[in-house]
Amino acid sequence: MTVGQTRAWERHWPSLGRDIAALPPGPLDLDGWFGRSAPVMLEIGSGMGETTAQLAEAAPDVNYVAVDVYQPGLAQLMMRAGTAGLTNLRLLRGDAVVLLEQHLPGQSLSGVRIFYPDPWPKKKHHKRRLVQPSLVSVVASRLVPGGTLHLATDWEHYAEHMMEVCSAEPHLRNLYPDEHGGWAPRPPWRPLTKFESRAEEEGRVSRDLIFERV
Template sequence: MFSPGAGPAADPAGDRHERRIRSFQPRRSRVTPAQRQALLRLWRRWGIEVDGAAPLDLPRLFGGLPVVLEIGFGMGEATVEMAAADPGIGILAIDVHTPGQGNLLRLAEREGLTNVRVANGDAIILLREMLAPGSLEGVRVFFPDPWPKKRHHKRRIVQPEFVELAASRLREGGVLHCATDWEPYAEQMLDVLTTSRSFVNVAPSGGFAADRAAGRPVTRFERQGLAKGHVVRDLLFRRIG
């Protein structure tokens, strides 16, 4: 699709992809002309290949701003809204959906944002091999694939191993914010996070957070869920210890 170095790679980590169950499936659906032009024009400046080869220098990438990692951003509209609302926070947004990557770059440029970087690849490799312990202000996982069939539950990203990995990259007091419109997954998230000794629930009730907690904008996936009558659940857990 793109010449080397001109856009996101199809498999940035290559043989660093160890044998494990993944929570995502790469989607190389049709890229619009506007998205393609954004990728060609902006990828070298704002794009990051998650190849696992070397740690990221977050202070250099974001000019010293505290950084939030957003895992899975769809078409990027909510990411841009959050970045514009809080320019004092850098957003490192990771996904494997090429049209979404192009659209996020296009929107960020249109809004004149300088606090967004777009990562291409596996969030586990990014967390484990490219981000230093205690380097993140927050981690956001909004509307991840719910993998609704029971035999696929092992593919859900919010599992104990992921939660502890995320905790290790958060500073003390940093927040892991998850949201889903799939009630069984919401219950699993709450159970996994409540069980972790690395986090404490921000919600006074000890359950789900208030509706669209922490100013989270409505996402495209959220609108689709609401149209189907789904209930949206937010979970906010603060890193302790």
């Protein structure tokens, strides 16, 4: 990590972050951690935190939880949170599947966001992709009725895979079935990152999918 990231980690991680592997058994007490009861938004794969910090800042009435495995990225996100003075953001390091299955009870989330997960483009690596039927099933069970699962990717074949998997989940319905291909219009509130801009320059079109818990 950079010097700044290391300082941010040492200063903020004790209050803002936790390791999933070190969590005690059972549900995570989010109300106690945030010091309030509010709708919970879970973002899986926050990367370097550019999007996450902006979205958390734009929704002060939401308890925003970001999970990732990349320590420098989480440290960078804490730097962004400190600069913006965010109080509604908490970070978790580790396996999001373990978090969902072991530490988040049913109907505890108002929304789940998975933006630009690793595409693993080679066919032999497709099994490593995060978005699989087992994950989508547990996500659906953790959403409140009317809660949303929002995904975005710039890899066409992965987007088609996401659409197939989400459409097959009986507890979810596509909010945009009448749009071409069932893709959601790109929400104006989702920040345009350098990553997405570069993808478009390279000819990869980003696609959004938004499904609702029924």
